[in-house]
Amino acid sequence: MPSSFHTTRRVEFSDTDMAGIVHFSAFFRYMEEAEHAFLRSLGMSVIMQDEEGPYGWPRVGASCDFLGPAKFEDVLDIHIRVAHKGNKSIAYQFNITHEGRPVAIGRLTAVLCRLAHGERPRSIAIPEWIAAKLEVDPSLPPAQA
Amino acid sequence: MPSSFHTTRRVEFSDTDMAGIVHFSAFFRYMEEAEHAFLRSLGMSVIMQDEEGPYGWPRVGASCDFLGPAKFEDVLDIHIRVAHKGNKSIAYQFNITHEGRPVAIGRLTAVLCRLAHGERPRSIAIPEWIAAKLEVDPSLPPAQA
Amino acid sequence: MPSSFHTTRRVEFSDTDMAGIVHFSAFFRYMEEAEHAFLRSLGMSVIMQDEEGPYGWPRVGASCDFLGPAKFEDVLDIHIRVAHKGNKSIAYQFNITHEGRPVAIGRLTAVLCRLAHGERPRSIAIPEWIAAKLEVDPSLPPAQA
Amino acid sequence: MPSSFHTTRRVEFSDTDMAGIVHFSAFFRYMEEAEHAFLRSLGMSVIMQDEEGPYGWPRVGASCDFLGPAKFEDVLDIHIRVAHKGNKSIAYQFNITHEGRPVAIGRLTAVLCRLAHGERPRSIAIPEWIAAKLEVDPSLPPAQA
Numbered sequence: 227m228p229s230s231f232h233t234t235r236r237v238e239f240s241d242t243d244m245a246g247i248v249h250f251s252a253f254f255r256y257m258e259e260a261e262h263a264f265l266r267s268l269g270m271s272v273i274m275q276d277e278e279g280p281y282g283w284p285r286v287g288a289s290c291d292f293l294g295p296a297k298f299e300d301v302l303d304i305h306i307r308v309a310h311k312g313n314k315s316i317a318y319q320f321n322i323t324h325e326g327r328p329v330a331i332g333r334l335t336a337v338l339c340r341l342a343h344g345e346r347p348r349s350i351a352i353p354e355w356i357a358a359k360l361e362v363d364p365s366l367p368p369a370q371a
Numbered sequence: 372m373p374s375s376f377h378t379t380r381r382v383e384f385s386d387t388d389m390a391g392i393v394h395f396s397a398f399f400r401y402m403e404e405a406e407h408a409f410l411r412s413l414g415m416s417v418i419m420q421d422e423e424g425p426y427g428w429p430r431v432g433a434s435c436d437f438l439g440p441a442k443f444e445d446v447l448d449i450h451i452r453v454a455h456k457g458n459k460s461i462a463y464q465f466n467i468t469h470e471g472r473p474v475a476i477g478r479l480t481a482v483l484c485r486l487a488h489g490e491r492p493r494s495i496a497i498p499e500w501i502a503a504k505l506e507v508d509p510s511l512p513p514a515q516a
Numbered sequence: 517m518p519s520s521f522h523t524t525r526r527v528e529f530s531d532t533d534m535a536g537i538v539h540f541s542a543f544f545r546y547m548e549e550a551e552h553a554f555l556r557s558l559g560m561s562v563i564m565q566d567e568e569g570p571y572g573w574p575r576v577g578a579s580c581d582f583l584g585p586a587k588f589e590d591v592l593d594i595h596i597r598v599a600h601k602g603n604k605s606i607a608y609q610f611n612i613t614h615e616g617r618p619v620a621i622g623r624l625t626a627v628l629c630r631l632a633h634g635e636r637p638r639s640i641a642i643p644e645w646i647a648a649k650l651e652v653d654p655s656l657p658p659a660q661a
Numbered sequence: 662m663p664s665s666f667h668t669t670r671r672v673e674f675s676d677t678d679m680a681g682i683v684h685f686s687a688f689f690r691y692m693e694e695a696e697h698a699f700l701r702s703l704g705m706s707v708i709m710q711d712e713e714g715p716y717g718w719p720r721v722g723a724s725c726d727f728l729g730p731a732k733f734e735d736v737l738d739i740h741i742r743v744a745h746k747g748n749k750s751i752a753y754q755f756n757i758t759h760e761g762r763p764v765a766i767g768r769l770t771a772v773l774c775r776l777a778h779g780e781r782p783r784s785i786a787i788p789e790w791i792a793a794k795l796e797v798d799p800s801l802p803p804a805q806a
Contacts, residue, residue, distance in 0.1 A: 383693075384693060384707065385693065400673070400675050403675065404673050407673070444706065
């Protein structure tokens with residue numbers, strides 16, 4: 227089953243800047259929080275624990291194209307889908323709209339890693355039970371369909 | 372020797388909000404960073420290590436009065452002084468001005484604690500060598516003198 | 517009718533710091549967003565418009581006592597009440613808990629102001645229709661009751 | 662003369678997250694602030710004013726690859742260069758290192774726009790005097806050279 231998820235987010239006052247709109251860096255927080263909500267919806271978290279200790283999804287790349295402004299108290303629609311699945315990594319695509327109007331399209335690539343305290347993350351193969359929950363969704367984002 | 376310190380900080384674009392001025396929450400980051408610069412100037416850090424492990428200064432209280440706006444690219448003067456010294460805690464006062472004009476007066480209270488990973492911080496007495504570097508400075512803040 | 521409001525907020529990854537808990541400055545954003553949700557629940561916003569132009573609630577003071585840590589994905593309860601009502605100002609008290617455990621108690625004081633673009637805010641008397649919606653609630657915060 | 666610029670930035674406590682390193686979204690703020698310092702070094706700002714009113718550089722795209730962790734109090738080197746110059750847009754490349762070790766490589770694309778208050782930004786051709794200060798620098802980033 228292709229994996230996708232929808233959530234909403236209301237723009238907060240502190241997300242805006244002196245140009246009167248959401249600061250571009252805030253969209254990366256929006257994307258990350260949507261990813262975490264997506265993982266929660268699948269019964270997972272961005273940091274999990276097994277008998278070998280904690281493991282999780284450090285990000286190795288992020289990008290965003292800004293297509294239109296978002297304003298204070300706008301309720302944004304955020305669609306997330308699995309755009310690519312590798313042996314150790316997942317790339318998510320995010321489509322952010324406001325009342326159907328395109329606002330931003332972003333991408334986040336995360337690599338599954340062992341997270342030993344005080345050590346550098348070490349990438350590991352995605353276990354089958356996780357990979358099964360994160361199927362690539364080839365559909366176009368809603369605003370481009 | 373009374374302990375005080377002066378640093379400057381340029382307002383960044385992402386610190387501003389749609390009202391065109393620095394968002395009030397940013398002043399708490401400014402205050403904390405001035406505290407850390409102050410500690411560095413004394414050869415310390417907000418998190419240190421001894422043979423028993425890491426210890427540091429979790430904050431238990433913070434307050435700020437906002438006296439005037441700060442704008443993008445303003446270079447703020449931040450004066451910090453030790454306002455109170457307890458057995459386990461230090462209270463800093465911050466006086467933030469722009470070209471002599473009052474912008475904010477804040478206060479941060481931190482408690483020295485053992486910081487064992489995964490455990491709740493446990494307060495400890497401030498060692499003599501640290502206490503000696505953090506003498507109460509009874510002077511009025513510059514903008515009120 | 518005493519004015520109070522309850523909302524919840526899930527701690528996001530970017531709200532945490534290297535100590536593994538919510539950074540203290542994030543609580544001020546939490547408080548502000550709860551205030552704005554409270555205003556929305558009363559049919560108002562933090563920035564409104566009448567025939568004379570925009571007006572709103574710049575903050576003149578903020579404080580918070582930190583009583584216990586909050587962690588990633590904790591769903592915090594935020595109770596807000598009107599603690600004081602002046603002729604031109606409102607002080608809100610916030611009681612933040614996690615599953616009944618005290619996390620933070622904060623206060624925000626805002627002054628109603630005319631907000632002409634490019635000019636400094638000018639305080640004005642709170643109109644009767646707004647004052648009627650913001651009655652002082654003398655009750656103790658839940659965690660202290 | 663190819664346009665490039667170097668600045669440094671110390672990692673602040675509030676930039677870190679519970680993984681103990683700089684949160685990925687902070688690098689976008691670092692990049693933007695380096696861009697603004699670059700513009701200041703050339704006698705410009707990200708928002709300027711002429712007889713027709715304000716104009717500036719809204720961003721239309723941002724991306725970053727994360728190559729290694731950055732920690733609290735690390736002093737990062739940020740090299741910025743003009744990677745592409747269009748008729749109305751500029752793309753900057755950022756190379757972020759710590760003591761020579763690669764940390765992040767990012768890109769920011771900004772479009773010169775008229776910024777009338779309350780209206781949507783309208784792109785304009787880059788005036789000759791600005792274009793002359795922003796020459797493409799074809800050099801490889803230091804960490805890749």
